[in-house]
Amino acid sequence: MRVKSGQRIRITFSKGEEIRYLSHLDMMRLWRRALRRANLPLAYSRGFNPQPKISIAAPLPVGFTGEEEVMDIFLEHPVSLDAFARNVKRQIPPGITLKEVREVYMALPSLQSQVRFAEYIVSPLEENIQGRIEELLAAEVILRQRGGKRYDLRPLIEDLRLEGSSLWMRLKHDAQGVGRPDEVLAALGLERAGKAIHRTRLIFAS
Amino acid sequence: MLALTGGAIIVTGGCVEISEGRLDEILSQVTKPARYTGREWNSVVKDWDRARTKVLLAYPDLYEVGMSNLGLMILYDLLNKEEDILAERVYTPWVDMEGALRRAKMPLYSLETKHALGGFDIIGFSLSYELNYTNVLTMLDLAGIPLLSCQRDESHPLIIAGGSCAYNPEPLADFFDLFVIGEGEEVLLELVEAYREWGKGERARFLRRAAQIEGIYVPSLYEVAYGDGGLGTPRPQTLEVKPIITRRIVNRLPPPPVEVIVPYVEAVHDRAMIEIMRGCTRGCRFCQAGVIYRPLRERPVEEVLFAADELLKATGYEELSLVSLSSCDHSQIEEMVRGLLTQHAPHQVTVSLPSLRVDSFSLELAALFQGRRKTGLTFAPEAGSQRLREVINKGVTEEDILSTIEGAFGAGWQRIKLYFMIGLPTETREDVAAIPGLVKRIWGMGRKIGGRRAQVSLSVATFVPKPHTPFQWMALEDEATLEEKQAFLRRELKGFPLSWSDPQATLLEAVLSRGNRRLGAVIYEAWRRGARFDAWDELFKGAHWWEAFQNQGLDPDFYARRPLDREAPLPWDHIDVGVKKGFLAQEYERALLGQTTPDCRGGVCFSCGVLETFPGAREAARQGLWGCPGEGKEED
Numbered sequence: 029m030r031v032k033s034g035q036r037i038r039i040t041f042s043k044g045e046e047i048r049y050l051s052h053l054d055m056m057r058l059w060r061r062a063l064r065r066a067n068l069p070l071a072y073s074r075g076f077n078p079q080p081k082i083s084i085a086a087p088l089p090v091g092f093t094g095e096e097e098v099m100d101i102f103l104e105h106p107v108s109l110d111a112f113a114r115n116v117k118r119q120i121p122p123g124i125t126l127k128e129v130r131e132v133y134m135a136l137p138s139l140q141s142q143v144r145f146a147e148y149i150v151s152p153l154e155e156n157i158q159g160r161i162e163e164l165l166a167a168e169v170i171l172r173q174r175g176g177k178r179y180d181l182r183p184l185i186e187d188l189r190l191e192g193s194s195l196w197m198r199l200k201h202d203a204q205g206v207g208r209p210d211e212v213l214a215a216l217g218l219e220r221a222g223k224a225i226h227r228t229r230l231i232f233a234s
Numbered sequence: 235m236l237a238l239t240g241g242a243i244i245v246t247g248g249c250v251e252i253s254e255g256r257l258d259e260i261l262s263q264v265t266k267p268a269r270y271t272g273r274e275w276n277s278v279v280k281d282w283d284r285a286r287t288k289v290l291l292a293y294p295d296l297y298e299v300g301m302s303n304l305g306l307m308i309l310y311d312l313l314n315k316e317e318d319i320l321a322e323r324v325y326t327p328w329v330d331m332e333g334a335l336r337r338a339k340m341p342l343y344s345l346e347t348k349h350a351l352g353g354f355d356i357i358g359f360s361l362s363y364e365l366n367y368t369n370v371l372t373m374l375d376l377a378g379i380p381l382l383s384c385q386r387d388e389s390h391p392l393i394i395a396g397g398s399c400a401y402n403p404e405p406l407a408d409f410f411d412l413f414v415i416g417e418g419e420e421v422l423l424e425l426v427e428a429y430r431e432w433g434k435g436e437r438a439r440f441l442r443r444a445a446q447i448e449g450i451y452v453p454s455l456y457e458v459a460y461g462d463g464g465l466g467t468p469r470p471q472t473l474e475v476k477p478i479i480t481r482r483i484v485n486r487l488p489p490p491p492v493e494v495i496v497p498y499v500e501a502v503h504d505r506a507m508i509e510i511m512r513g514c515t516r517g518c519r520f521c522q523a524g525v526i527y528r529p530l531r532e533r534p535v536e537e538v539l540f541a542a543d544e545l546l547k548a549t550g551y552e553e554l555s556l557v558s559l560s561s562c563d564h565s566q567i568e569e570m571v572r573g574l575l576t577q578h579a580p581h582q583v584t585v586s587l588p589s590l591r592v593d594s595f596s597l598e599l600a601a602l603f604q605g606r607r608k609t610g611l612t613f614a615p616e617a618g619s620q621r622l623r624e625v626i627n628k629g630v631t632e633e634d635i636l637s638t639i640e641g642a643f644g645a646g647w648q649r650i651k652l653y654f655m656i657g658l659p660t661e662t663r664e665d666v667a668a669i670p671g672l673v674k675r676i677w678g679m680g681r682k683i684g685g686r687r688a689q690v691s692l693s694v695a696t697f698v699p700k701p702h703t704p705f706q707w708m709a710l711e712d713e714a715t716l717e718e719k720q721a722f723l724r725r726e727l728k729g730f731p732l733s734w735s736d737p738q739a740t741l742l743e744a745v746l747s748r749g750n751r752r753l754g755a756v757i758y759e760a761w762r763r764g765a766r767f768d769a770w771d772e773l774f775k776g777a778h779w780w781e782a783f784q785n786q787g788l789d790p791d792f793y794a795r796r797p798l799d800r801e802a803p804l805p806w807d808h809i810d811v812g813v814k815k816g817f818l819a820q821e822y823e824r825a826l827l828g829q830t831t832p833d834c835r836g837g838v839c840f841s842c843g844v845l846e847t848f849p850g851a852r853e854a855a856r857q858g859l860w861g862c863p864g865e866g867k868e869e870d
Contacts, residue, residue, distance in 0.1 A: 047498070049267040054498045061275070061496055061550030064581075072582055078607070080582075091262060119550075121275050221262050 034071055038139075039116075040130045043094040046123030052087035058121070059084075059108040063101065066115040071102040084148060084228055085139045086201055089208075094227040096127065100139045106131075142182055145231040148202040148209045150223055151194035160216050161188050162194075170215050174208075181211055188212070201230070239412065252340065252348040260334045267288035268499045269297035272330060272345030275496040276548065278314040278321070279346045285320030287426050288352040289313055290344055290391070292324050294361070294369035295769065300325040301495070302503035304557060308362050309418050319426060322346035322354075326369040327376070329766055329773065335376055342376035351377030355429065358422075359410075361399035364746035365739060365769035367406060368761040370395075374409075381412045381758065383454055388437050392429065396421075400451075401481075401526050401808040402701040404468065405746050407453035408754035411441060413808055414448045416482030425450065445475055449482035451809070458751050461628075465750045465793075467803035480527070480810045480847060485500065485854040487512060487533050492544040496551070505553035505586070506545045510538055510570065514559040515835040515861050516591070518616070519627045519825050520658065522700040523559050525813045528844045529851070530835065530861030535566045539573045546583060553584045553609070561587045562594035563835075569723045571602050580605055588612065592638040593630045600645035610649035611642050617658060618668030624824050625660050626705075629832070632672065639676050643683040650680065650690050656719045657697040657711035659825065666719050669694075670726035677730070691731035694723055696740045699794075700747050701806045702813065704821035710794040711735050711746040738776035744794035750805040753793075756782045814843035839863040 043055070046197050050058065060080055062188035063070055072078040113129045136142075156227065164170065165188055169182040184207030186198040195216075199207025210220050239544050261267035272281075282288070291310055293300030300306065306323070313321035322344035327335060335342060341350035351357060351373070359370055373380055374393065380386050383393065396405065396414035403413040414421050424447055432440040445452040455475045456468035468475050490508050497504075513530035514523065542554055556573065561567065574585050586609045587595075595613075615635050617623045623630060639650060654669055673692060680688030696716055699708045724732065746753065759782035767773040783790050798804070800819060807815070817840070824831060834840050845851045845862055855862040 046271075046273055049261060049271050050498050051266075051268070053500070054268060057500065058268075058275075058498055060552075064550035065547065067547075076607075078582055090267065096302070122273060222259060 034134060035103040035104055036132050036134045036136070037101045037103065037109070037112060038130055039099050039126060040096050040128040041099065041102065041120075042125045042127060043092075043097055044123040044125065047095060047121065048091055048093050048123075051090045052084070052089065052120075055084065055088070056082070058124075059099065062116065062119040062121075065119040068101075068107065068112065069104040071104045083139050085232075086143050086206075088227060089210075092209075092225045092227060096229045097227070098139060098230055099161070100132070102134075116148070128204055141203070142232045143201050143230055144233050147196070147198045147228045147231070149194050149196055149226045149227050149228055150209060150213065151190070151226075152194075152220070153190075153193055153195055157195070157218070158190060159214055161190065164188065164212075164215060172211055172215060173224075174211065179205075181215055185212060198231075244841035252350065254348075256338060256340060257348070260331075260338050260340060263334045264330045265328065266499055266607065269325070270327065270345070272323075272348075274498055276493045277323075277346060277495050278310070280314070280320040282320065282347050282349065284318075286318035287320070287356070287430060287626060288349075288354045288433065289319060289321045290324055290351060290357045291321055292351075292357055292359045292370075292373060294326050294359055294366040294373060295363070296328060296767070297325040297497070297829070298499060298501050300360075301497045301499075301501040303360060303362070303510060304507050305362075305418070306507075307494050308488075309358070309422060309493055311494070312419060312488075313422065313426075316423070316426075322349075322372065324351065326366075326373055326767070332372060332766070341378055342373055342771065352379055352391065354391045355535045356394060356426070358414075358418075359393075359395040359397075361395050361397040361406070363769055364399060364405075364743050365774075367746060367757050368765045368768055370406070370409065371758065371761045372766060379527060382408050384408075386411070386437070388434055392440075394425075398522065398526060401522075401809055401811055402747065402749070403451060403453060403809070404458075404751045404805040405757060406751040407468075407624050407751045408758075410453065412444055413451040413453070414449060414482075415479050415811075417452055417484050419484050419488055420482040421449045442474070448480060451479040453751075456808070460750075460752075461803075464802050465748070465798070465805050467666040467805060467807040468751070469808070470691070478808055478810050481812055482525065483529075483812070483848060484531075485848075485850055486859050487531050489537065490533070490541045490545070493548045494545065496549045503553050503555065504551075506542075506551035507547055507555045507557045508538055508541055508545065509533065509558060509559035510556045510561060510567075511564050513861065514563065515833050516560065516563070516568055516629070517627050517821070517831050517833065518702070519625075519704040519821055520616075520655070520697055522703050525702050525818075526811050527559065528812055528842065529848075529855070530563075531859060531862070532564055532566075535570045535573065538570055539577065542574055543577065545576060546581075552582055553586055554578065555586045555588060560589060560591050560594065562590050562596070563601065568596070568599050568602065571599060575602060575606065582607075584609060589614065591630070593634045593672060595638050595642070597641040597645075600641045600647075603647075604645050606646075608647055610651055611647050612651040612653065613639065614653035614655065616655050617661075617665060618654065618670075618672050621828065622661060622665040622668075624828050624830050626658055627821070627830050629830050635672070636675060636679065640683065643680050643688060646684075647686050648680075648687045648689060650676065650688075652676070652690065652692050654692060654694045656694055656723070657716055659708045661711075661831045666722060667726075673727060675729065676837070681725075689731075692727065692733070694720070694732065694734040696735050696737070698740060698747060699742045701804070702809075702811050702818070704818045704825060706748070706804070706818065707798040707800050707822060709797045710741065712795060716740075736771060736774065739768065739771075739774050741790055741794055742776070742779055745790045748793050748798075748805070750793075752786070752788060753756045755786045756788060759785060810847065812842075812847040814841075815847075817842045819861065834863060835861045837863065 057112040070080040172181045184200040188197045277455045313319045395410045400413045458466040460466040511532045513527040616628045677690045760779045763778040765778040
């Protein structure tokens with residue numbers, strides 16, 4: 029077997045208020061450029077249009093913030109994690125905080141394939157919706173329509189509860205399906221406008 | 235002077251700071267909200283209260299377009315380098331954002347510190363396209379700033395404009411307090427200085443003072459006598475005001491900005507740009523840029539290489555574009571490209587060359603790109619027949635075209651885009667019929683060399699007579715003939731990706747290009763009827779304009795669809811760009827005789843006027859900073 033000389037670095041970062049309106053593609057562009065500015069030996073894909081090999085665990089929609097977003101970055105050759113963190117911190121815009129940098133095995137399966145659940149906090153809630161939450165959790169099927177397709181939202185909701193004046197939820201996020209917090213809000217009869225949706229963490233297959 | 239009647243303008247208060255909470259509410263209703271949030275990498279956020287002069291750079295088009303404008307970035311960099319000047323940006327909000335701002339009664343604001351437009355000292359619009367004019371009105375109105383210069387007082391910002399459209403400022407004369415004629419690098423700081431000396435006294439006094447500055451045009455100090463059915467030339471109202479406004483230029487290109495803003499949203503030109511040359515000496519007779527950016531000034535290779543390195547480090551871009559009117563005409567282009575590729579290609583950087591001439595894109599240059607990642611190549615034969623290419627002074631032969639493009643395919647390029655124009659002066663059906671033949675020969679060659687991946691696409695624009703060009707007196711072709719020619723090309727070039735310009739939008743562009751001061755009322759009325767983003771096919775509605783023309787008793791064809799009398803005064807005669815009217819007239823004559831005029835660079839001076847107009851010109855030319863013949867042979 030050929031020994032791979034590269035390095036795979038897994039970082040945890042937050043996406044804050046300042047950049048909440050960036051789309052997933054905007055975030056990818058932002059990271060590509062920040063990492064290039066950080067002067068790292070980025071590994072590139074082969075082929076006609078080589079791209080740096082970076083992957084974000086789960087896209088975060090426009091308007092959402094995230095507490096612990098996870099991304100893998102592949103390098104051509106290993107660098108010290110301290111140097112990595114130092115260089116990257118200098119090149120990321122306000123709104124991104126680098127929280128953790130660690131090295132993982134090159135051979136691990138792709139980051140996206142390992143996500144199982146995502147947890148969100150939605151706030152503020154103006155009305156008491158305890159009753160509606162219970163109803164929703166008790167339902168066997170929650171038929172919703174999205175992009176012209178009908179689907180059942182219920183199996184995508186793992187858990188749902190009030191936390192003070194916020195709504196906490198854990199939703200499925202895997203190859204079978206991705207639960208969307210705005211869909212849950214709609215099923216609860218709540219307006220999306222005026223609410224902050226914050227992804228507090230991603231849960232991976234152990 | 236234009237008088238406004240019955241406009242339903244929502245006035246939204248002067249200098250307000252925008253609250254984040256209210257902004258969030260608005261942004262959640264619009265597409266791509268990141269267009270309106272700023273905070274991009276390298277954007278400069280200064281302390282509002284400590285800045286002595288606050289300048290807002292405004293671009294009257296969507297964020298993605300405005301962020302691709304190198305000129306605006308140059309001025310942003312220049313102004314922000316001054317300790318006590320703050321320069322911020324604003325672009326035209328898309329129609330959904332305009333609606334959201336109006337509903338919330340929130341003024342348009344700057345991207346950097348989110349201050350309403352009314353709080354700035356100077357708002358400078360960059361005008362590069364006539365079809366953006368209504369967006370200027372939208373932006374002022376969204377800030378509650380009176381649209382007409384005469385309605386504004388000391389409490390309002392100074393509203394100024396520059397850019398290529400300022401070379402015929404008349405259609406917008408009622409809206410702007412003053413125009414900067416020429417290269418802003420030279421004039422802006424002088425203007426800021428004058429503004430400070432004035433210290434917010436009587437507004438009219440400042441305007442009179444500003445009018446003394448070379449290159450500044452204050453339209454309210456000029457009046458227009460239209461005479462008998464003429465377009466009219468503005469003349470000074472008093473003897474203190476200069477009758478002719480001469481363009482300002484820089485003798486040597488200032489160092490290029492390197493810490494440029496990197497947008498989050500994908501810009502139209504999403505790449506690093508370095509201006510390697512300004513001006514062009516080729517003398518294509520339809521081309522305004524070829525006149526108004528003279529003389530030709532090159533940036534030395536070492537400076538390009540150094541700046542490219544800094545620029546890529548500061549931005550993280552993966553593509554570097556060498557910007558100029560005709561990049562391969564840089565005398566050291568091969569050395570430059572070789573240096574850039576050696577230095578940056580190993581770091582996955584692509585080097586791209588926009589707008590190429592087929593006779594200067596050499597095989598040697600093409601070979602440098604062999605085996606490298608490439609973007610597409612664009613060539614502009616402009617006309618299909620040799621005869622017509624000679625009329626427009628596009629001195630290339632079919633042999634040039636074919637051998638160059640063969641070289642490009644041979645070096646591995648696969649996507650070739652071709653620019654043509656229809657409606658050119660003296661154009662016949664045979665000239666148009668020559669286009670498909672040429673395109674098919676090019677495509678056949680691509681197939682032979684590049685195989686099935688070879689692609690040829692076309693853009694067929696319509697000739698629009700532009701001020702300060704030899705063809706400024708020519709007519710825009712009539713709509714029926716243009717449509718017939720477009721239909722012919724569509725039929726003959728079935729299967730080729732083909733884009734062309736909408737005849738109605740072209741007519742409007744032609745009218746505004748050669749317009750006089752009377753058009754202010756039309757622009758205002760069209761805007762009030764709903765004209766927005768006229769440069770965007772999906773939003774352009776000719777009806778708004780044609781109704782406005784009718785109401786104002788003006789005829790678009792009078793402006794666009796007739797040859798102008800060469801003896802008659804023109805609305806831009808008081809603007810001296812350096813190239814003289816006599817030279818343009820001579821070129822007009824030569825065009826009709828089918829005579830070409832060779833490139834003057836390194837050859838004979840044809841006395842276009844540039845060397846006579848600018849002080850220090852001859853010295854600059856002798857030092858080789860300019861592309862002008864060093865020893866002036868200016869006598870006829």
